[in-house]
Amino acid sequence: MKTNLQIIADHYAASARQDVVGMMLDVSPDVAWTEMAGFPCAGTWTGVDQVIDKVFKVLGSEWEAYTFSLDQLIDGGDQIVGVGSYQGTYRKTGKAMQARVTHVWRLAGGKIVGFEQFTDTLLVAQAMRG
Template identity: 30%
Template structure:
């Protein structure tokens, strides 16, 4: 079975590793980025510029590497795509963490407009705290 257009759009983001040319094309500038409490720099961010500056800009200095590996994609009839996967992280101190996540994306007019994230924040916090 082939991907729905919405699933294909979301899959493209993960397959690209969030490449800037892909994010510029498929993420809405007014994206709402909702990160679960307990996760580093959790909160709700408004706009892709804020996500880059205020979320990733504050979080990434704590890591040597951090990536999201998507494993399964599920779409509904309400323009949502659910993604199950794992974050793979190595902290600046060399601690490794594999953290389960689920992302709920909302698609509107061919753009990603909302992310709700839930993740096993405890595992990541343990790695950060050595």
Template identity: 30%
Template sequence: MSHPTLDIIAEVYRAFDSRDFGMIERLFDPDIDIDQAADLPWGGRHHGHVGAVGFFTTLLAHIDSKVISEHMFAAGEDVVQVGRTVGTTIPGGVEFDLPEVHIWHLRQGRIVGFDAYIDTPAMLAALRQAQTR
């Protein structure tokens, strides 16, 4: 069964796969907060559209990946997505296939927050291995 918040987040994943970053203007609230483990090169807290662009730009400078969604469900206005991120490091081409969880916070049909969780030690190990190639 479709749910409006699930549809919005599915659109985000489709846009990311096609590298359509116009989605930030269309779907993200101007005051969005993005959080991921600060240990990662793209991690930390990113605020607003400029922060979102910085987050995705830095992410794509370090990895070429695709989210494989295994479960996605609405929890009130939030959406929880559980899956894997699969790809390679840039540079170095080290392959990875890691578990991840994304929690999306929506209010009035706009994304106001995105919390990204990944197996951080394993991601850091792949990035370190890429540096030695």
């Protein structure tokens, strides 16, 4: 069985490959996924389908070359913290953005059961303003 740290490392590796199926492999069917208020996909989404539809499809359609670069993983047992940066260009304005971000992951029984994002939403909003 994979460790919680390995589950999150695998999620980020799949993200780097733009492999949404791989990203969702260890996500619980009833995951609570929270994108920060002020972020384009703000809200708490429940379940894999909502996460894909309300987060990853939106980011993929509205942003060009949207990526997350992982700098550090912090192993807290059943909570893992990922620290890194977002970058991309908002298609409607052509403005680029780069913002630091922290992800807090909760795991239980070998599955991701919770996700919460913390980022500088002002930098994202500035790129989205026309």
